[in-house]
Amino acid sequence: MTNQRGLLIVLSGPSGVGKGTVRAAIFNEKDVEYEYSVSATTRQMREGEVDGKDYYFVSREEFEALIEQDQLLEYAEYVNNYYGTPINKINETLEAGKDVFLEIEVQGAMKVRERMPEGIFIFLAPPNLDELEERIVNRGTDSRGVIVERMQKAVEEIKMMQHYDYVVVNDEIPNAVKKINAIIQSEHLKVDRVVDKIQSQIYNYFQEGINQL
């Protein structure tokens, strides 16, 4: 039996919604069947980080070579450091029949959608905007102007949800984890993903004759 290609699962959402926490909870479960897509970065490795696990730590020259060779699904530059998603590893894993899990901010997700529209795009939404605002206000470090700006950015990002396939509200982490797992399981059961396998089974059945008759 040939392996069915794995699914690319993209978890995204506005900053502050808790993407990283939900992703960590998913990968803390036993029997996780997804492979986490490790990003490449030019920033310094921090204590406790492992190359190839937390990030692929590369030089600026290496990163720019990846860009040049179109080897990144998406990339961005923050505070003078590059961050990007290497496409080769993802394709290898998908080809091997394993699902790849990518956690990424909204703009990056939209770039991934252009390159791999067959991915499953899940938008993690805050329970409501008041709560998101409260969270930002309670940090206490931001000026009124910065808070308004952040909220406007969050609202813009939430409007992008229409370009996703699914929306999961992050009310309680275990709920969100359960819903994301249900989405992935359900996607594997879509008829287009199994019909070939079952039809070849029918063919084999008739090739062999109706066994016991």
Next chain:
Amino acid sequence: MTNQRGLLIVLSGPSGVGKGTVRAAIFNEKDVEYEYSVSATTRQMREGEVDGKDYYFVSREEFEALIEQDQLLEYAEYVNNYYGTPINKINETLEAGKDVFLEIEVQGAMKVRERMPEGIFIFLAPPNLDELEERIVNRGTDSRGVIVERMQKAVEEIKMMQHYDYVVVNDEIPNAVKKINAIIQSEHLKVDRVVDKIQSQIYNYFQEGINQL
């Protein structure tokens, strides 16, 4: 908040696959959130059966009136008795925001699909055809000719799976139940089903002003 319309969930599959057993297992769980669609029939009520629960027991005249008035999603006649799915109750339940669960044979499901294409159509498949054949052979009551005929019918029904949305293999009942529940949960998380609600939330947020600022 207005209720979101419920989903029509249609579980179908070839005869002998175990649709009734899986459906019963789903409705035996606690916290079932679906309403079972009760069929109408003209056959005699059997001991232990409850009108309105197992079936709506109606007279032949009443049933034919339902046909005439186009009040049935689908119907069929077996051994001189009518069996059919009343559409009114289904629509009321869906309007109330509750999911309706319909378990039905393949031809009936295809008729339902014509009338209510927005339904979620789940095909329950046997783990493999040899096993289905074994089950039919082991009944011991059927002649060779009948067995071949039944297997051919099963194969024809299995070919209909391409007209469904999802395929669940009935290898173990608890597995099948889990998968069906995941499909339904996942369907409720599709972006088209939640985007209006969240966009009106954003609108309200700005109507009220950014509260605490």
